[in-house]
Amino acid sequence: MQLLSGLVLKGFDDLSICERISIRYLVIQLVEASVSICVRILLSLYNESVEGYAQCFHRMAVKGIIPGDLAHRLALAARLRNLLVHRYWAVSDARVYESVREGLSDFESYIRYVRLLLEGG
Secondary structure, three states: OHHHHHHHHOOHHHOOHHHHHHHHHHHHHHHHHHHHHHHHHHHHHHOOOOOOHHHHHHHHHHOOOOOHHHHHHHHHHHHHHHHHHHOHHHOOHHHHHHHHHHHHHHHHHHHHHHHHHHOOO
16 A cells, blocks of 8 residues: 555656556555455354455445445455456556545555454444
């Protein structure tokens, strides 16, 4: 998240091609790490598994772990990750940049809710 935060401080046109590619890779890593946490929580606490990345966040909302609107935005990030992995040629770097710039705070919120859950709050 720190690397992504630093990259989106720059304007899109000021990013080098390496930085643009880095943003794509970091988005994939961030979503996969978040989903791994989600899967572990659902399995450990509720003995529940999920079919896909986006579904994981929705199940957390159903369980009351995260708000529904946050789950929706995180599911959109998971769909972006899927596009980057499976149809990377169809996604513009500008779109990825804007998604990160607008959505990075959602992952910060997600971390806060997970911490609350783990701390018993």
